[in-house]
Amino acid sequence: MIVERQENHEPLISEILPRSNFLVRPPLANLDGIVFVISCCDPAPNRFVLDKLIAIADSKGIDPMIAFTKKDLRQLDELADIYRSIGITVCMVNNLTGEGADIVRGFINGRVTAFIGNSGVGKSSLMNALFPHLELETGVTSKKLGRGKHTTRQAQLYRLSELDSSMSGYAADTPGFSTVDTERYCRIPAGELDNSFREFAEFAEKCRFADCAHIKEKDCAVRAAAERGKIALSRYESYLRMYEEASRINDWE
Ligand SMILES: Nc1nc2c(ncn2[C@@H]2O[C@H](COP(=O)(O)OP(=O)(O)OP(=O)(O)O)[C@@H](O)[C@H]2O)c(=O)[nH]1
Numbered sequence: 339m340i341v342e343r344q345e346n347h348e349p350l351i352s353e354i355l356p357r358s359n360f361l362v363r364p365p366l367a368n369l370d371g372i373v374f375v376i377s378c379c380d381p382a383p384n385r386f387v388l389d390k391l392i393a394i395a396d397s398k399g400i401d402p403m404i405a406f407t408k409k410d411l412r413q414l415d416e417l418a419d420i421y422r423s424i425g426i427t428v429c430m431v432n433n434l435t436g437e438g439a440d441i442v443r444g445f446i447n448g449r450v451t452a453f454i455g456n457s458g459v460g461k462s463s464l465m466n467a468l469f470p471h472l473e474l475e476t477g478v479t480s481k482k483l484g485r486g487k488h489t490t491r492q493a494q495l496y497r498l499s500e501l502d503s504s505m506s507g508y509a510a511d512t513p514g515f516s517t518v519d520t521e522r523y524c525r526i527p528a529g530e531l532d533n534s535f536r537e538f539a540e541f542a543e544k545c546r547f548a549d550c551a552h553i554k555e556k557d558c559a560v561r562a563a564a565e566r567g568k569i570a571l572s573r574y575e576s577y578l579r580m581y582e583e584a585s586r587i588n589d590w591e
C-alpha cells in the first residue's frame with residue numbers, strides 16, 4: 339500500500355500493491371519472515387501449536403525462525419534440536435541481558451518480519467533487548483494461570499532504520515494469542531498438509547501410493563521414518579492431529 343500526504347496533510351492511499359501473503363490475525367501482509375517466540379517456561383511451550391504455526395508459515399511461503407526465550411529459567415535444547423535439524427533458524431535468548439538475540443537481528447535485517455507467539459512469552463521484551471530505546475511495555479505472566487496478560491494490544495510495525503541506523507526493513511510486535519485461538523488459524527487443506535511438513539518430502543516420494551496421506555496406508559515411508567526416529571515423533575503426531583482437524587473442517591464446510 340502506498341500512502342501519500344494530501345495538501346491538507348490527511349493521508350491518501352494512492353496505490354494498493356499486490357500482496358504476496360497475508361495473515362488475518364494479526365493483520366499483516368507481505369511478510370518475508372516470522373520470528374516465532376516460544377518461552378522455555380512461563381508459559382510452557384506447546385509443540386502442537388508451534389508445529390501448526392510453522393506449517394502455516396511454510397504454506398504461505400514465509401520463512402520461519404524460532405526464538406526460545408527465558409533461557410535463564412530453563413533451556414530446551416532437545417526441542418531446539420528438532421527444529422534445527424529440519425533447517426529452521428533457532429536461537430535461545432535471555433531477554434533480560436540480550437544474550438543470544440543477535441541471531442534474531444540477523445534474521446530480521448533487510449526484511450519485513452513479525453514477532454508472533456502466546457501472550458507472555460516475551461515478544462515485546464525481545465524487541466526491547468534488540469532495540470533498547472524502544473521501551474515497549476511488557477507485562478507479567480500469571481504464575482497461577484501460566485499465561486500472559488495481553489499487554490500488547492495491537493500489531494505495530496517498526497521501521498528498523500529508525501531503531502538502528504545500520505539496519506533496514508520492518509519488524510512488527512504483535513499481541514499474543516491464547517492457545518485456543520490457534521484452533522481457528524489453520525486452513526491448510528488436509529490433502530496439501532504434508533507439503534507444509536518440510537522434512538516429510540524426501541520420505542513421501544517413497545510411499546507406495548502417490549496420494550498417500552501418511553496415516554494408515556500400506557508401505558508408508560513417512561510413518562516408517564517417524565517410527566525409526568528419522569522424523570521426530572512429536573512432529574509426526576502434530577501432523578496427524580492437524581490432518582484430523584483439517585478433515586473435520588473440510589467435511590463440515
Ligand atoms: N526471566 C526472563 N523473563 C523474561 C524473558 N523475556 C521476557 N520475560 C518476562 O516475561 C514477561 C512477559 O514479557 P512480554 O515481553 O510482555 O511478553 P509478550 O510476549 O510481549 O506478551 P503480550 O504482549 O501479552 O503478548 C515479562 O515479565 C518479562 O520481563 C527472559 O528471557 N527471561
Ligand SMILES: [Mg+2]
Nearest residue numbers: 461462489490
Ligand atoms: Mg507484548
Ligand SMILES: [Zn+2]
Nearest residue numbers: 545550552558
Ligand atoms: Zn505415506
